[in-house]
Amino acid sequence: SSGINAEWPLRPGDIEAFERHASDSRRLFSKEFNCFVEERQRSILHARLQKSDTRVKACLTGIEEKLGDVVRHQGRDYREKMSRDLTEMLYWLQQERRSEALQDGGMVMLDVPPTP
Secondary structure: OOOOOOOOOOOOOOOHHHHHHHHHHHHHHOOOOOOHHHHHHHHHHHHHHHHHHHHHHHHHHHHHHHHHHOOOOOEEHHHHHHHHHHHHHHHHHHHHHHHHHHHOOOOOOOOOOOOO
């Protein structure tokens, strides 16, 4: 167990560290791999992320109402950025895995017969 606790505050990098490990296909061949434990940990992390997002969105609403301005990060509306952060992180982890595979001699394609 990685020690993920639903009561601990969500730290930057918690989800990335978890998904970095969970996206490593070599874990499937490990004796310690348990898809049920992994899914439970993912659910806890996503629930904590949702809770944090709700608090941040409430703060953004307060800023927008009091100041009449939209909070931006590098030119992007922060709400829109938040909605895409997880997807972008997963995309870059996938690109990192592809890069590692290519550096390690490329990906091996198996000769799989076509399905009828």
